[in-house]
Structures are given as structure tokens and as C-alpha cells.
Amino acid sequence: xxxxxxxxxxxxxxxxxxxxxxxxxxxxxxxxxxxxxxxxxxxxxxxxxxxxxxxxxxxxxxxxxxxxxxxxxxxxxxxxxxxxxxxxxxxxxxxxxxxxxxxxxxxxxxxxxxxxxxxxxxxxxxxxxxxxxxxxxxxxxxxxxxxxxxxxxxxxxxxxxxxxxxxxxxxxxxxxxxxxxxxxxxxxxxxxxxxxxxxxxxxxxxxxxxxxxxxxxxxxxxxxxxxxxxxxxxxxxxxxxxxxxxxxxxxxxxxxxxxxxxxxxxxxxxxxxxxxxxxxxxxxxxxxxxxxxxxxxxxxxxxxxxxxxxxxxxxxxxxxxxxxxxxxxxxxxxxxxxxxxxxxxxxxxxxxxxxxxxxxxxxxxxxxxxxxxxxxxxxxxxxxxxxxxxxxxxxxxxxxxxxxxxxxxxxxxxxxxxxxxxxxxxxxxxxxxxxxxxxxxxxxxxxxxxxxxxxxxxxxxxxxxxxxxxxxxxxxxxxxxxxxxxxxxxxxxxxxxxxxxxxxxxxxxxxxxxxxxxxxxxxxxxxxxxxxxxxxxxxxxxxxxxxxx
Numbered sequence: 001x002x003x004x005x006x007x008x009x010x011x012x013x014x015x016x017x018x019x020x021x022x023x024x025x026x027x028x029x030x031x032x033x034x035x036x037x038x039x040x041x042x043x044x045x046x047x048x049x050x051x052x053x054x055x056x057x058x059x060x061x062x063x064x065x066x067x068x069x070x071x072x073x074x075x076x077x078x079x080x081x082x083x084x085x086x087x088x089x090x091x092x093x094x095x096x097x098x099x100x101x102x103x104x105x106x107x108x109x110x111x112x113x114x115x116x117x118x119x120x121x122x123x124x125x126x127x128x129x130x131x132x133x134x135x136x137x138x139x140x141x142x143x144x145x146x147x148x149x150x151x152x153x154x155x156x157x158x159x160x161x162x163x164x165x166x167x168x169x170x171x172x173x174x175x176x177x178x179x180x181x182x183x184x185x186x187x188x189x190x191x192x193x194x195x196x197x198x199x200x201x202x203x204x205x206x207x208x209x210x211x212x213x214x215x216x217x218x219x220x221x222x223x224x225x226x227x228x229x230x231x232x233x234x235x236x237x238x239x240x241x242x243x244x245x246x247x248x249x250x251x252x253x254x255x256x257x258x259x260x261x262x263x264x265x266x267x268x269x270x271x272x273x274x275x276x277x278x279x280x281x282x283x284x285x286x287x288x289x290x291x292x293x294x295x296x297x298x299x300x301x302x303x304x305x306x307x308x309x310x311x312x313x314x315x316x317x318x319x320x321x322x323x324x325x326x327x328x329x330x331x332x333x334x335x336x337x338x339x340x341x342x343x344x345x346x347x348x349x350x351x352x353x354x355x356x357x358x359x360x361x362x363x364x365x366x367x368x369x370x371x372x373x374x375x376x377x378x379x380x381x382x383x384x385x386x387x388x389x390x391x392x393x394x395x396x397x398x399x400x401x402x403x404x405x406x407x408x409x410x411x412x413x414x415x416x417x418x419x420x421x422x423x424x425x426x427x428x429x430x431x432x433x434x435x436x437x438x439x440x441x442x443x444x445x446x447x448x449x450x451x452x453x454x455x456x457x458x459x460x461x462x463x464x465x466x467x468x469x470x471x472x473x474x475x476x477x478x479x480x481x482x483x484x485x486x487x488x489x490x491x492x493x494x495x496x497x498x499x500x501x502x503x504x505x506x507x508x509x510x511x512x513x514x515x516x517x518x519x520x521x522x523x524x525x526x527x528x529x530x531x532x533x534x535x536x537x538x539x540x541x542x543x544x545x546x547x548x549x
Contacts, residue, residue, distance in 0.1 A: 010079050010498060013070065013247065014488030015062050016259055017085035017170060019043070019113065019294045022058060024065035025482055026073065027489035029498065031266075031509030033480050037068035044109055046102055049120075051113035055090050055098055058111070058170070059177055059244075067246035079498055080252040081178065081237065081245075082230075082491030084262035084484060085170040086114045087192045089149050094165030096176075101153065101160065111170065112149050115295065115331065117393070117401060119148035126151070126209050133194040133205045138311045140399040144331070145192045150211055150222075167222050169193070171256035178241045178253045181234035184223035185255045190315045191327065192258070193222060197316040200226075227255035228321060229265075230494035230502045254495035260327070261319045262487030263291035264299040267452040267478045268320070269506030275515050277474055278449035284320070286449045288438065290467070291484065292457035294335045296430070298328035298396070298437050300446050308444040310397030311437065321502050326446070328396035328437035333430050334457050336391050336405075340426045341365070346419040353416075366462045368420045378462070379428065379469060380525055385409035385421055387429035388536040397440040398537070406536050427463050431470040432526075432533040438471060452476045454483030461516075468518040470526045479511035486510065 009028055016023045020043065026035040039061040044052040062083075070078060089112040091099045098110035112118070123143040127134065134141055141147065146169065154161045168176065169188035176182050189195035194205060201222075203215050218224055227233060233253045242249040257265065268289040272280050279286045289299040301323040305314035313326040332339075341347060341361065354364035369378050386408045393401030407422070438448055451473050457463045458477055468475045480486050490505045499505040 008074070008077050011073060011077050012079055012489040012492040012496065013066060013081045014485040014492060015066060015081070015083045015174070016262065016484045016488055017041075017058055017062065017083070017174065018259060019086055019115070022061035022065055023482070023485060024062070024069045025485035025489060026069040027486055027509070029493065029508065031480060031486050031511050033482055033485065035069040036482060036485070037065040039064050043113065046104065049117040050102070051116040052101060052109040053088065053111040053113055054108045055092070055111055055173060056108060059174070062174065063244040063246070070246055075248040078247060078251060080254060080492030080494075080496035081247065082254040082488040082495065083171055083174040083178070083256040084259045084488045084491075085174055085256065087144070087188065087258045088113045088170040089146055090168040090170055090173040091153070091160065091164060092166050092168070093163045096165065099160045099163055100157065103157070114144050115392070116149070117143050119143055119152040120401060122151040122155070123148035129208050131205050131208055133196075133202050135307060136194070136196065136313060136315065138313070138396070138399060139309055142312070142395055142399065143401050144395070147194060147209060147211070150214075151209060154211065164221060169258075171258055172223070175233050175253060175256045178237055178245070179234040180238050182223070183225040183227050183233055183255065185229055185257065186226050187229045187257045187261050187318045189223055189226055190318045191261075191312065195226065228317060229255050229257050229261070229319070230491045231255045232495040252492065252495035252497070254491035257319070257487065257491060259484055260291040260297035260299065262491070263454045263484040264289035264319050264487070265490055265502070265506060266480075266483035266485070266487030266510055267454050267476070268299065268301070268510070269503060270452070270476070270478065270510035270512050271507060272476065272512060275476075275512060277476065277515065282449065285323070286447055287452055288448050288450075289452045289454070290434065291455045292333055292453060292463070293455040294333070296330045296333040296434070296455075296457070298434065300326045300441055300448060302326070302446060306445045308397070308441050308446070310399045311441060312396070320506075326441060328441065330389070330430060330433050331395045332389070332392035336389055336430070337423065337426055339391065341419065341423050344419045344422065345414050346416050349416055350419060362460055365420050365423050366460070368416060369424055369462070372417055372420065377519070377522060378424070379466065379522060381421055382425045382428060382529075385425045386529070386532050386536060387422075387425045388533070388540065389426065389429040389433055396437050403537065403540065406540060408536065424462070427466050428470065428529065429533065431466040432530055434467060435471045435530060436533070448473070450474055450476060452478070454478055454481075464516050468516045469522050470530070472518050472520070472523060474518065475516040476512055477514045477516065479513035483510075
């Protein structure tokens, strides 16, 4: 037998900053998560629709979890580092010190979160301009994007505005902390700031909306060096960042991604051979990656630009290099389910029974639904109960942040059965919203056959099955539940030079776990539910019209 040492395993670190926690993973070249750690981060909600965080708190959590996952690993085997994060806005002065994004002057609270809706009047004014850049965000900008937030700061916090040195999207702030380089990712500036890969920044847009000061310094405050996701940033990890993170100085650091896009990268390119899926032997453009956590994003790619009303994009090379990206989304999904369940009068009973059975509250609710369904399929229990899920406005495809949630079919019952039913109806409403987004994308020219799910909600089998049944499409779950972290690690792998391209790294590091097929016998029921779903928003618009007349 030939002798000789096996080549050392190469590892990549992925760091994911979510809404409520920071996670890190050590991932090998086959996409296997070898170690994983998580640490909560603080969120402040000083008033309704205002959500703030601290960049110092976030970076400290990044350092803590990274040190934990690389403990005991030979430093020479760690080849690259990739970050992803929510598309929150970080504000610092010319010395990179935090600036307050609040009227209380609390400088440590220097991050306006992605889900913050304080800039509602600013986004209305921006959309009223009908500027050409809006064509690339589905025709109307979202309050969750950065221009309205910048305008809000200028109009409401003039002291902070005068002192600003840099505005960062959170993923770019992290790559700056790691490398000392202020370069931005094409993903962030294209998807959230109106940059285009062919024309760059559009001076006329910023002047038209009253932010001409950003043009004067050649966009230094918001980024005048842009890198493709996965491209190596600067000279790699600085000595200070290496010490903070517990990693070797100089290792490759990748240009980052928004968290949903990292999830898309982690799942959408996986090899599907042998799973009898309609997307097998078809281009990647037949797939949609759905990243479902606090909110949900629906990522579809195309070879040519497709303009979809109410759906963000098309963005060139914002997720997969060389392909155009459209991004649908729902502003509150996991957060909505939590809100509905925890706010119900029977929640204390649910909590006690779940604890007694050593199950999570959602595992217990799924079991309880199985108990009360009798001979019916579980989904049919909501024949008289319907939910419109826009408790935090509609991101796609209606782009109306003023829409409200609705529940039709309530009774005087207050028990666990009723809690289980409203939980089921809420999950179905989220899936019906996904169907609404997919239908609009398909009408505009996308050819979608298969859903690829990742994120926290993909761990809930009821959520997954409802999405398969209601959309009528098979759902693919990745082998690694933490697909977002795998996506971040893919960036680090690409920056290290160990893979020739993002596409090669996606194919080798993205792995399929389970496939959930739709139950086509239930199609007629969900077609009727979908008709009711669309009627709900019609009625909401009608009664608002009456009340405003």
C-alpha cells in the first residue's frame, strides 16, 4: 500500500449577523459544518417602528463566536473568512467612532436596523420622484432600504449628519473591521443603495432627493470602491482584528453578502442529481432560494434582466456572479408567528405543556394539530379561518408598508385548540404570500420549478409542508441546516483562492438533505384558500377607501 500523509483539511470561517444573534461556523471544503457557536446581540426599540443596535456589541459578539469555533484548530488549516449580515445601517464619524441614530444622543446605538420603518414619509417622497433608479427595485423603494434612512437622519438628526464620516451597510462594516479597508460589496450597494454595476452611482438621484452632499465628496461616505462578493479585501486580516477574532493575521477576508443572499448562495447551487426534481439538468434559473427567519426573502436568478413589479431587482451579480437577481420578500414571518403564538391567551398553557413534554412550543403545536385533525388533512382545519399576514406592511409584491394584518373567522373560544388553529392559519398565510410573490415573478418571465429553503423556519416541518402544498412545488432542504453560514464560508473559500469561482464553491459546498413533495390531492383546497387570501387585501383596501372618503 502506498504510504504518505493525507493532505491537511482546509477550513473556512463563516460569520452571520442576524437580527437577534451572531453565529459563526467552521466549515470544511465539502460544506460540512464542523463547529458552530451563537451569541445574542441587543436590540433597542425606543419607540414604535424604531429598531436600533450597537456596532460595538455586534463586533464583540463576532469575536466571541469566532474564537469559539476555531478553538483547538491548527491555524494553518484556516484559509479564509466570510461575513454576512442583515442590511442594517451603521453610522460612524471620520475617526470611525459610533454616532447616535436617535434623538436621545445614545452614541453606542449607532445602527438603524433593516426592519426599522421610521423613514416612512421619506420613502414616500423618494418614490414620488419616479426616478429611473426605482426601476431596479420593482418600481418603488422599500422603507427598509438605505436612502430613506439617510434622508431621515439628515432631516431629524442634523448634529449626527454633520459629523458623519461613513455610512456602512452592516456586512461592509464587518469587512472594514476585519481588514481596515472601506471597500463595499456589490451586493449591498446594488441591492440597498441604488448603485448599478454598469453606471455606478447616479448623481441625479441623490440630488433629486436632497442628499447632494453625498455626491460632493465623490461618494466617500457611502463607498467609492466596490468589490464583487467573494473577492479578497485588501491584504486580509489586520493584526488587531486577528487578535480580536482568534484567527491568523493576513488570512483572506471576502467581500461580504447580505444574510439572505448568503443563504441563497449556500443552497441554490447544490447538485440535485438523483432526487427526481424538475430542476435537474435545468439551469439554476429554474430555482428560487427562500431564506426564512425573522423575515423571508425569495431569491430568483436569470440570465437576462427581468423587471418584476413589486419585486426588488434586477440586480446584476449581486448574489451569483454573471446572473441577474430578483428578490421578493415578506417583512415579518418568524417574527409574525412568534407574535401570534405568544400573544394568545392560551400561551402560558402551551408553554407549560411543551416544557413538561421536553419539546419546543412549535413541535408541541404541530403534535397538537395532529391530535385535533381527526380524519382531515391538517391543513384543512382552517376552512373557516383566514389570515392576511402583513402585520408589518407588505414588501412584495404589493410594496405597501401601510397594509395591516387581518384575521377572519375568530370565535369566543380561548383554548389551546384555537391557538393551534391560528398558528396553522398564520403559517398558511405566509405560504400563500410566497405563492403570490412566485406568481408575479413567473408572470414577468421567471420559470420557477423548485424551492430551496433555508433559515430557522425551514426546521419546522409544518412550515415546509405548507409551502410545498400551497405553491405546488417541491421543496429542497439543505443537508446543513445552517445554509447561511455555509454561504458565508463559501465567500471565504473563494477569497482564499482555493476555488476558481463562486459557482465552483457553491456546487462543492452546497449539499441537499431532504426533499418535500407537494400533496397534489390538496390542490383544490389551497386554490380556494388562495382566492380568499387575495380577497382579504381587496376588502382591506376597500374599507380604507371608505374610511378615508
